[in-house]
Amino acid sequence: MSESTIGIIVNGATGRMGYRQHLVRSLLAIRDQGGVVTKDGTRQQIELMIIGRNEVTLKELADKHGIEHYTTDLDAALADPRWTIYFDALVTQARVKGIKKAIAAGKHVYTEKPTAESSEEAFELARLAAEAGIKNGVVHDKLYLPGLQKLKRLIESGFFGQILSVRGEFGYWVFEGDWQAAQRPSWNYRSEDGGGIIVDMFPHWNYVFENLFGRVESVYARTATHIPTRVGEDGEPYTATADDAAYGVFDLEGGIVAQVNSSWVVRVDRKELVEFQVDGTLGSAVVGLFGAKIQPRNATPRPTWNPDLAETHDYTADWLEVPVNDVFENGFKTQWEQFLLHVIEDAPHEFDFLAGARGVRLAEAGLESNATGRRIDLPAN
Numbered sequence: 001m002s003e004s005t006i007g008i009i010v011n012g013a014t015g016r017m018g019y020r021q022h023l024v025r026s027l028l029a030i031r032d033q034g035g036v037v038t039k040d041g042t043r044q045q046i047e048l049m050i051i052g053r054n055e056v057t058l059k060e061l062a063d064k065h066g067i068e069h070y071t072t073d074l075d076a077a078l079a080d081p082r083w084t085i086y087f088d089a090l091v092t093q094a095r096v097k098g099i100k101k102a103i104a105a106g107k108h109v110y111t112e113k114p115t116a117e118s119s120e121e122a123f124e125l126a127r128l129a130a131e132a133g134i135k136n137g138v139v140h141d142k143l144y145l146p147g148l149q150k151l152k153r154l155i156e157s158g159f160f161g162q163i164l165s166v167r168g169e170f171g172y173w174v175f176e177g178d179w180q181a182a183q184r185p186s187w188n189y190r191s192e193d194g195g196g197i198i199v200d201m202f203p204h205w206n207y208v209f210e211n212l213f214g215r216v217e218s219v220y221a222r223t224a225t226h227i228p229t230r231v232g233e234d235g236e237p238y239t240a241t242a243d244d245a246a247y248g249v250f251d252l253e254g255g256i257v258a259q260v261n262s263s264w265v266v267r268v269d270r271k272e273l274v275e276f277q278v279d280g281t282l283g284s285a286v287v288g289l290f291g292a293k294i295q296p297r298n299a300t301p302r303p304t305w306n307p308d309l310a311e312t313h314d315y316t317a318d319w320l321e322v323p324v325n326d327v328f329e330n331g332f333k334t335q336w337e338q339f340l341l342h343v344i345e346d347a348p349h350e351f352d353f354l355a356g357a358r359g360v361r362l363a364e365a366g367l368e369s370n371a372t373g374r375r376i377d378l379p380a381n
C-alpha cells in the first residue's frame with residue numbers, strides 16, 4: 001500500500017467542539033488508524049496544523065497529542081501549499097472571515113454550522129466556493145446519530161406508510177452560572193456575539209427535515225429568553241440578549257407537519273436529550289440519539305378517554321425496541337472520513353455550503369416569524 005498525506009488546517013482547535021468532537025474524536029482518531037482508505041485500497045494519512053489565538057494553549061495541546069504543527073498565524077498557514085483543507089470550528093461570528101480567506105487561498109473548506117450569521121452571507125459563501133471550484137462541506141452530525149440512522153432505515157423500508165407528523169423535543173437545563181457553572185459558553189446567550197438557540201438549532205433541524213422527510217416549506221416560531229440574566233465565565237452577571245428557547249412549527253413537503261421544541265431551559269423527562277416521534281398511517285416511531293422504538297398499526301392499543309377512571313394501561317410497554325444491527329462510529333468522524341474522500345477522490349458528500357445556507361435561512365425565517373408573529377414561507381430552491 002502506498003501512503004501519502006493530506007494537510008488539514010484546524011481553526012478553533014481549542015474550542016469545545018473543535019477540540020472534543022473534531023480534533024480528538026475525529027481527526028486524531030483518523031490519524032491514529034492510519035488515515036482513510038480510498039477505493040483503490042490506498043491509505044491516505046492526514047497531517048494537522050492547529051490554529052488558535054493563544055500560543056501557550058496551542059503548544060500544550062500539540063504536545064499532548066503529538067501534533068507537530070501549530071500557529072496563531074492563519075494567513076501564513078493559508079499561504080502554505082502543504083495544507084489543502086481548511087476546517088473552521090470558531091465561534092459563529094468569526095466564521096465567514098476565515099472561510100473567505102481560505103476560499104481565496106484555494107483551500108477546500110469544511111466547517112461547523114451555522115456557516116454564517118445571515119443567509120445573505122451564507123449564500124455568498126456558497127457562491128464563492130462554487131466560483132473557486134473548491135470542495136466544501138458543512139457538519140450535519142445529527143444525521144449520523146444511531147437513532148436517526150435507524151429512523152432513516154424505517155422510512156426507507158416503508159414502515160410508516162404515509163408520514164403525517166413529526167414531534168421533536170430537544171433540550172436540557174443549562175445552569176445559569178450563579179450557583180453552578182453553565183455547561184455551554186456564555187456567547188450562546190448573547191445575540192450580539194452570535195448566540196441564540198434558533199441560530200444554533202434550526203440549521204440542524206433543517207438538514208434533518210430535508211434529508212429524512214422533505215424540505216421545509218414554511219415556519220412559525222415563537223422564541224423566548226426565559227432566563228434574562230446569567231453569570232459568565234468571568235463570574236460576572238451579564239444580560240442574556242438571545243433566545244434560550246424556541247417553539248417551532250414547520251410545514252414540510254408532502255403535507256407533513258413538524259413541531260420541535262428547542263430549549264436550554266427545560267428539565268429532562270425523556271430517555272435522551274433529543275427525541276422525535278414520527279406518526280404515520282402504518283406505524284409510529286420514537287427515536288433519540290441512540291435508541292429507537294416502534295409501534296406498528298396492527299399492534300396499536302385502543303385507548304378510550306375516561307376521566308372517571310385512573311389509567312391502568314402502560315402505554316410505554318406497547319412499543320418495540322429497534323435492535324442495533326450495525327456498528328455506529330462517532331458521527332463527526334464518519335462525516336470527516338466522507339469529506340476527506342470527497343476531496344481525495346471526489347466521493348459523494350452532499351452536505352455542502354448550499355445545504356448549510358438553507359439551514360441559516362431557516363434560522364433567519366424563525367427569527368422573522370417570532371418578530372412579526374407571522375408564518376414565514378421559504379423558497380423552493
Ligand SMILES: NC(=O)c1ccc[n+]([C@@H]2O[C@H](COP(=O)([O-])OP(=O)(O)OC[C@H]3O[C@@H](n4cnc5c(N)ncnc54)[C@H](O)[C@@H]3O)[C@@H](O)[C@H]2O)c1
Binds near residue numbers: 018091092
Ligand atoms: N454540530 C454541533 O452539534 C455543534 C454543537 C455546538 C456548537 N457548534 C458550533 O461550533 C462552533 C463553536 O462552538 P463551541 O461551543 O465549540 O464554542 P467555544 O466557545 O467553545 O469555541 C469557540 C472557538 O473559537 C475561538 N474564538 C472565539 N472568538 C474568536 C474570535 N473573535 N476570533 C477567532 N477565534 C475566536 C475560541 O478560542 C475557540 O477556539 C459554533 O459555531 C457552534 O454553533 C456545533
